[in-house]
Amino acid sequence: MxxxxxxxxxxxxxxxxxxxxxxxxxxxxxxxxxxxxxxxxxxxxxxxxxxxxxxxxxxxxxxxxxxxxxxxxxxxxxxxxxxxxxxxxxxxxxxxxxxxxxxxxxxxxxxxxxxxxxxxxxxxxxxxxxxxxxxxxxxxxxxxxxxxxxxxxxxxxxxxxxxxxxxxxxxxxxxxxxxxxxxxxxxxxxSLVRDRLVNDFFALLNQQFPVDSPETPLKLLTPARFADLLHVHVNHLNSVVKKHTNKTTREIIHERVITEAKTLLRNTNWNIAEVAYALGFEYPSHFNKYFKQLTTQTPLEFRMGKKMVAA
CATH class of the missing domain: 2.60.120.280 (Regulatory protein AraC)
Incomplete structure (x- = not known):
């Protein structure tokens, strides 16, 4: 590997x-x-x-x-x-x-x-x-x-x-x-965030990255998992994050995962399935649907588009 x-x-x-x-x-x-x-x-x-x-x-x-x-x-x-x-x-x-x-x-x-x-x-x-x-x-x-x-x-x-x-x-x-x-x-x-819970949420989110191998996939992908580790109710976490960032907890998680997905698609030779597994998706088809919903492109379309620009 x-x-x-x-x-x-x-x-x-x-x-x-x-x-x-x-x-x-x-x-x-x-x-x-x-x-x-x-x-x-x-x-x-x-x-x-x-x-x-x-x-x-x-x-x-x-x-x-x-x-x-x-x-x-x-x-x-x-x-x-x-x-x-x-x-x-x-x-x-x-x-x-x-x-x-x-x-x-x-x-x-x-x-x-x-x-x-x-x-x-x-x-x-x-x-x-x-x-x-x-x-x-x-x-x-x-x-x-x-x-x-x-x-x-x-x-x-x-x-x-x-x-x-x-x-x-x-x-x-x-x-x-x-x-x-x-x-x-x-x-x-x-835009200045000073709430400790929000800071702790971002610290947990960011410590998962970078994704270095398909063999060590992401584990924290839902607001509920973050709330459990932060010892708060998920509704409280969502409320505080929304108040200080004007985004939902789920939106922030999605943005970070998509950013990492683009990095892997652009800068590795991993196939689409390997990128999907590395990002915590059980099935590549789920990753394809997720990526297209958030970017309007399939992972393959994004990768080929970047290769054309580089050429």
Whole structure:
């Protein structure tokens, strides 16, 4: 089943792909916390479309119209101005750059940040919640201010100060909070979710993804199953979710399943039946009907349409 796995780029593979020296701890100490920050000139290229086993935050300079595209799951997001980009490990991502631009980036793994980011903050940040938009446009003044965080992390990383990683974690948390604050400042107040039950529901939903193999199918597909695990009545869960998101619990589940279905159809060689089984459908015919009801296309029509566009 090795050919049925969604590719996930490791930190070691990232350093090999970008022609950098591999940090010794990644080769000799499994599960070791890792962090790195750099300022680079990004030239015209396209990165592989895959998931990653690390988190990444980028701060780009002004690019201009048509300078780049972020392929994020099944979205194509234009990178037409300075922005913060948060890469969620669970979401297949690729960036296609057509004009060089400067950028800062930092990358880190779960052991580096684990236990330092509260659940409510995770829900509001695209690093941890794939439902949140990953690109946040920033002004020139905002970019300069955010760039200070990256510069300070660079300076600290190069020192011998024994507590430098704690200071870097603090700066990283500031960067995460700044991203959330900037994003929410551009949203209507009604769209900001602060209810803990809703946050816990999304955490349960998102922890099922990515789907990596037909042999490990989705288990949570109904509001009642989520309500059982959250120890609330399903009607209460539905009411609270509807109040804070303006969508039903079932609608949110369907949206997430369809997003994953499109990702699998577009980026794997799995046949339709294997995609159906991976998403928790007992029969491929049920998946075909479900997919067409929500997208107006059959899974095969969607797959062939995407292949024609790519060609």
């Amino acid at each position: 090795a050919d049925k796995l969604i590719p996930t780029e490791s930190l070691v593979q990232f350093y090999k792909r970008t022609g950098q020296d591999i940090p010794p701890e990644l080769l000799h100490e499994s599960g070791k916390a890792h962090f790195n920050v750099r300022e680079t000139l990004t030239c015209t290229r396209k990165t592989p479309f895959n998931r990653r086993d690390y988190f990444k935050i980028c701060l780009s300079s002004t690019t201009g119209k048509g300078s780049g595209i972020l392929l994020y799951n099944d979205q194509e997001i234009q990178l037409n101005q300075s922005c913060l980009i948060f890469t969620n490990p669970a979401v297949p991502t690729s960036i296609e750059v057509t004009a060089p631009f400067n950028r800062f980036y930092c990358l880190f793994n779960m052991p580096f940040i684990e236990g330092h980011i509260p659940r409510d903050v995770q829900y509001a940040c695209p690093l941890f919640n794939p439902a949140v938009q990953p690109v946040i446009p920033v002004t020139k003044e905002e970019r300069e201010r955010l760039g200070v965080y990256f510069t300070q992390m660079q300076v600290l990383q190069a020192t011998d100060y024994p507590f430098k990683w704690d200071m870097i974690r603090n700066l990283l948390q500031l960067l995460i909070h700044e991203g959330i604050r900037l994003q929410q400042s551009r949203q209507a107040p009604a």
